[in-house]
Amino acid sequence: MALKKDLKQKMISEIDGNKNYISVEIELQYQPDLIHLLREEINxxxxRFYYxxxxxxxEMCGIGYLLEARYSHLEHDEIYEYWQNxxxxxxxxxxxxxxxxLKFFGxxxxxxxxxxxxxxxxxxSHFVLPKFMITKENGRCYLTYTDHSHKFDIDNIEEILNIVESKAQARTVSEPxxxxxxxxxxxxxxxxxxxxxxxMNESVALQKVVLARRRKIEFQDNVDVEDALQRSLDSNEASYLLLFESGxxxxxxxxxxxxxxxxxxxxYTNAIAGTIARTEDESENNILKDELLNDSKNQFEHRYVVDSIIHDIQSFTKQLEYDKKPTILTNKHLYHLYTKIQADLLSENVLEIVNQLHPTPALGGFPKVExxxxxxHEEFGTRGFYGSPLGYIDLENNGxxxxxxxxxxVKGKTATLYxxxxxxxxxxxxxxxxxxxxKFKPMLKALGVM
Incomplete structure (x- = not known):
């Protein structure tokens, strides 16, 4: 689809090349299938990323990385300054x-x-600025094109529009x-x-530690990540869904x-810690939820997480509010203990806050340093992005x-689950x-092996 002539002329007349980068955004009058877009953009x-x-x-996806801020150390302040610049x-x-x-993702x-x-x-530390970005938010949809000023070309918008508007062909997702x-x-x-x-029974120096493990699955052919994302969407889990690619x-x-x-x-943050399996029998589920709410081990674990988060955010917040007793967070296969926490901020640096909060005791342990x-020193392998903070910052420093x-x-024919x-x-x-x-189940289902 071509841009309307008057809109194209308006863009051309208003583009100002006195800065290093130009970012133009239009609203689309329809809701494209973002998984289809990822599938089409094989180049x-x-x-690519998806969120x-x-x-x-x-719901959003980024296509092509115009800029990458990539460091071999954890550089929260440097990433934040990079984005401000x-x-x-x-x-x-x-x-x-x-x-x-437009969002800075990573x-x-x-x-x-x-x-x-x-x-x-x-x-x-790894963040990217997308060349093309589709954002579906609160029932509306936007296409954002960002480029170097000397390379900016309105025709690139029309090229991505043609792909966005192409109809997804009916296809059967085959079992890998x-x-x-x-x-x-x-x-x-x-x-x-x-x-x-x-x-822990010999000393109180370490009161909780989260231990991660891995499972490796190999396939005859390369893993189709678009199929994996689609299966995850189709599962209707009350969860975030994210893809981040590099190399x-x-x-x-x-x-x-x-x-x-x-x-x-x-x-806005929350504590999620304490877990029990969910069944297909609702009367049994009600018993399980009561058991979780009254189980001393899970309540103990959950309280650690709440106390740690409150401790970590007190120095840069005011007007702290949180529920004194946890409620139940329901997922497809599990129930979790859940506490909502919010506060007014004294700092606008979202990455400083990320650094203070990560890892919560739900992913690290308590006391945090120990x-x-x-x-x-003891866990097998490297966690990488498992249990790590991933997300975005926008132009107003919200995120x-x-x-x-x-x-x-995922690497080719191999998927390592965490x-x-x-x-x-x-x-x-x-x-x-x-x-x-x-906890492996969501990714096993995404891969189509259960």
């Missing part, structure tokens, strides 16, 4: 009645302990042929659980957990970051292993 594989919020109010060099124009929706790996070979395609499915160091992981439980690596997370949201000077030390649990790293659970002094290695098995 940009390795330079859907838990409440479905925001880019904004000063950016001429933004909107040809509709709403705000400009995240930080779990810790700096090691950057092993499987994560080499991603930086320890799996050739291997193996837990990585499962017996060693159980032994590590037993070890840390013994340490030959593709990271996917379908997580219920938000780290934080910053909006107009307010911080738990992270144990994880870095949202998720905690990327229920996740996998899950973890909180270990406290009365944990049992077999029970915790079974809990992590449950």
């Amino acid at each position: 940009y594989i390795g330079q 859907k919020s838990k409440d479905y109010k925001l 880019i904004k000063e060099q950016l001429n933004t124009m909107v040809f509709h009645e709403d705000k400009h929706h 995240g930080f790996q779990f810790s700096e302990h090691s950057l092993t070979n499987e994560w080499k395609d991603f930086g320890m 042929k799996m050739v291997a499915n193996k837990d990585i160091q499962s017996e060693e992981w159980k032994a590590l659980v037993t070890k840390v439980v013994a340490l 030959k690596s593709q990271f996917i997370s379908q997580t219920p957990e938000q780290l934080c949201q910053i909006e107009n000077g307010k911080l 738990a992270i030390k144990f994880i870095e 949202e970051f998720i905690v990327s649990i229920r996740s996998m790293l 899950s973890g659970c909180g270990i406290v002094k009365d944990s049992n290695a077999i029970s915790e292993f079974e809990e992590t098995d449950l």
